[in-house]
Amino acid sequence: MLNTDKGVNKSNFNATGIKCLKYIPGIYSMIVSMDLELKDRPGQLVQALKPLSTFGANIMSVLHHHDQRTPRGAIPVQVVFQLTNGKLNDIIAELEEGGVRIVCVGKKLMYEEVTVILIGHIVHSDMGDTIDQIDSTGFAEVVSLSISMPAINEPSSASLVINAVDMAQLGKALDILRRVALEKDLLVIEPIEKDQLSVKT
Amino acid sequence: MKTIRLSIIGFGAVGQGIANALLQKQEYLESAGLNLKVVAISDSHGACIDLDGVDLEAAIERKKESGSIATSGVMSLEVIRDVDHELVVEVTPTNIDNGEPGLTYMLEAFRHGRHVVTSNKGPLALKYSQLCDEAKKNAVHFRYEATVGGAMPILNLAQDALAGNKIIAIEGILNGTCNYILSRMTEEGLSYQHVLGEAQELGYAETDPTYDVEGIDAACKLVILANSIFGMDVTYNNVEVTGITRITPEALTLAGDEGMVIKLIGEVKDGENGEIMVSPKLVPEQHPLAVGGTLNVALLKTDMAGPVCVTGKGAGSMETASAILSDIIAICKNSH
Numbered sequence: 439m440l441n442t443d444k445g446v447n448k449s450n451f452n453a454t455g456i457k458c459l460k461y462i463p464g465i466y467s468m469i470v471s472m473d474l475e476l477k478d479r480p481g482q483l484v485q486a487l488k489p490l491s492t493f494g495a496n497i498m499s500v501l502h503h504h505d506q507r508t509p510r511g512a513i514p515v516q517v518v519f520q521l522t523n524g525k526l527n528d529i530i531a532e533l534e535e536g537g538v539r540i541v542c543v544g545k546k547l548m549y550e551e552v553t554v555i556l557i558g559h560i561v562h563s564d565m566g567d568t569i570d571q572i573d574s575t576g577f578a579e580v581v582s583l584s585i586s587m588p589a590i591n592e593p594s595s596a597s598l599v600i601n602a603v604d605m606a607q608l609g610k611a612l613d614i615l616r617r618v619a620l621e622k623d624l625l626v627i628e629p630i631e632k633d634q635l636s637v638k639t
Numbered sequence: 640m641k642t643i644r645l646s647i648i649g650f651g652a653v654g655q656g657i658a659n660a661l662l663q664k665q666e667y668l669e670s671a672g673l674n675l676k677v678v679a680i681s682d683s684h685g686a687c688i689d690l691d692g693v694d695l696e697a698a699i700e701r702k703k704e705s706g707s708i709a710t711s712g713v714m715s716l717e718v719i720r721d722v723d724h725e726l727v728v729e730v731t732p733t734n735i736d737n738g739e740p741g742l743t744y745m746l747e748a749f750r751h752g753r754h755v756v757t758s759n760k761g762p763l764a765l766k767y768s769q770l771c772d773e774a775k776k777n778a779v780h781f782r783y784e785a786t787v788g789g790a791m792p793i794l795n796l797a798q799d800a801l802a803g804n805k806i807i808a809i810e811g812i813l814n815g816t817c818n819y820i821l822s823r824m825t826e827e828g829l830s831y832q833h834v835l836g837e838a839q840e841l842g843y844a845e846t847d848p849t850y851d852v853e854g855i856d857a858a859c860k861l862v863i864l865a866n867s868i869f870g871m872d873v874t875y876n877n878v879e880v881t882g883i884t885r886i887t888p889e890a891l892t893l894a895g896d897e898g899m900v901i902k903l904i905g906e907v908k909d910g911e912n913g914e915i916m917v918s919p920k921l922v923p924e925q926h927p928l929a930v931g932g933t934l935n936v937a938l939l940k941t942d943m944a945g946p947v948c949v950t951g952k953g954a955g956s957m958e959t960a961s962a963i964l965s966d967i968i969a970i971c972k973n974s975h
Contacts, residue, residue, distance in 0.1 A: 553897050555890050555921060586889035595890035597897060625885045627901055629921040
């Protein structure tokens with residue numbers, strides 16, 4: 439709550455979460471872990487991994503438990519891979535078609551995130567356009583916005599959370615924001631670079 | 640006992656701080672085998688000269704009572720040229736437009752074969768390479784720890800204590816006034832204008848605060864770091880500077896919601912397109928750079944030692960005198 443010069447008590451307009459983090463195929467990279475069951479026959483592992491390479495997955499780890507048997511007499515295999523194109527359903531379909539039994543699938547979205555503060559006439563310089571310029575890149579998006587407007591004609595302040603596929607793309611998104619902010623006379627306050635002394639709170 | 644004859648050029652808060660430090664540290668200096676004899680002190684009105692050693696207590700008293708140190712009309716430049724001594728302590732006020740009168744004083748001291756210790760940022764931010772060249776040409780020492788971060792050792796830390804390391808980047812809070820204003824705004828939710836007024840009343844900010852709040856002072860210190868530690872050849876005009884005048888209490892609250900504070904951070908990075916900029920940045924509340932009050936802080940990123948962080952008082956008469964005294968002692972130890 440902020441008191442304006444005119445003595446009017448105006449509450450902060452808080453628009454946190456007007457956009458929620460949503461999964462857009464091709465925007466985020468994800469880490470997928472899969473538990474599979476293979477028949478004890480030569481060539482089965484290759485057959486199980488082939489759909490992964492077909493759909494561009496980056497295999498990070500394969501655990502082939504030769505010495506174990508499932509109650510059905512199959513060999514349990516765990517694979518972990520990174521996927522940046524959202525083709526998980528295609529991989530699952532192809533595996534099942536090839537007769538590979540999928541026991542379970544776990545996935546975790548991976549993305550880089552940055553919080554920045556903007557100060558200036560944020561709303562009157564078309565906030566929608568500022569956000570659109572980042573969202574329209576296809577590799578980054580504004581996922582949260584909180585804005586505080588103390589009084590008419592006074593500069594507003596906003597905190598903006600931007601997500602992107604990786605650090606490089608996040609850097610590009612920040613470049614766009616810096617350029618837009620310069621055009622609209624907004625002050626951008628960015629975080630210091632992460633280092634070994636940064637403590638996660 | 641090694642005797643070094645000094646002149647103190649400029650007798651404001653810093654000059655008087657040095658006189659006080661020399662009085663207080665007499666025993667310590669004697670035990671270190673040093674006799675630091677002040678043979679002349681000058682201010683803008685004139686000088687007092689005594690080749691047997693100026694009575695420092697009387698000098699401080701006279702300055703307080705009459706507003707000047709002068710017992711003769713001999714001016715600073717004549718002291719530097721004509722009084723026989725080894726080391727000039729140049730502590731005149733900083734001037735960022737042309738570096739004068741400090742620039743001329745320092746150059747003249749070098750030409751007369753005298754070492755220089757200074758706290759004066761202006762000449763270094765404008766004519767660093769010229770000053771270093773002149774000192775080198777005349778085979779004298781030139782030290783300026785007090786120009787950056789007051790009592791906080793940073794130049795000597797990078798060059799002596801961390802010798803052998805490659806310094807990759809330095810970032811930090813190099814202006815206590817800005818830090819005070821931002822810290823108070825964060826704690827009390829007060830406006831920039833209000834806290835600035837408060838800082839002026841407390842003597843933390845000048846009547847014309849431009850030099851501090853627009854980031855100029857921090858930029859000058861960054862230039863000195865860039866030139867002396869990274870071997871760059873930059874001046875104040877090469878620094879991209881954004882001050883703190885546009886920061887709102889609401890922005891600080893929003894930052895706080897994310898577990899961050901806003902600080903005026905100066906940063907300089909080594910490399911071909913070595914960045915050098917001063918701007919408000921978001922700093923995690925738990926990060927060592929998130930110091931409050933009027934404190935200064937610097938984080939040095941090094942190749943062997945990793946990150947090394949120092950924090951301390953960036954201003955104040957005795958604090959600045961501490962940095963100057965350490966430079967004087969270093970010169971005494973390294974000169975013959």
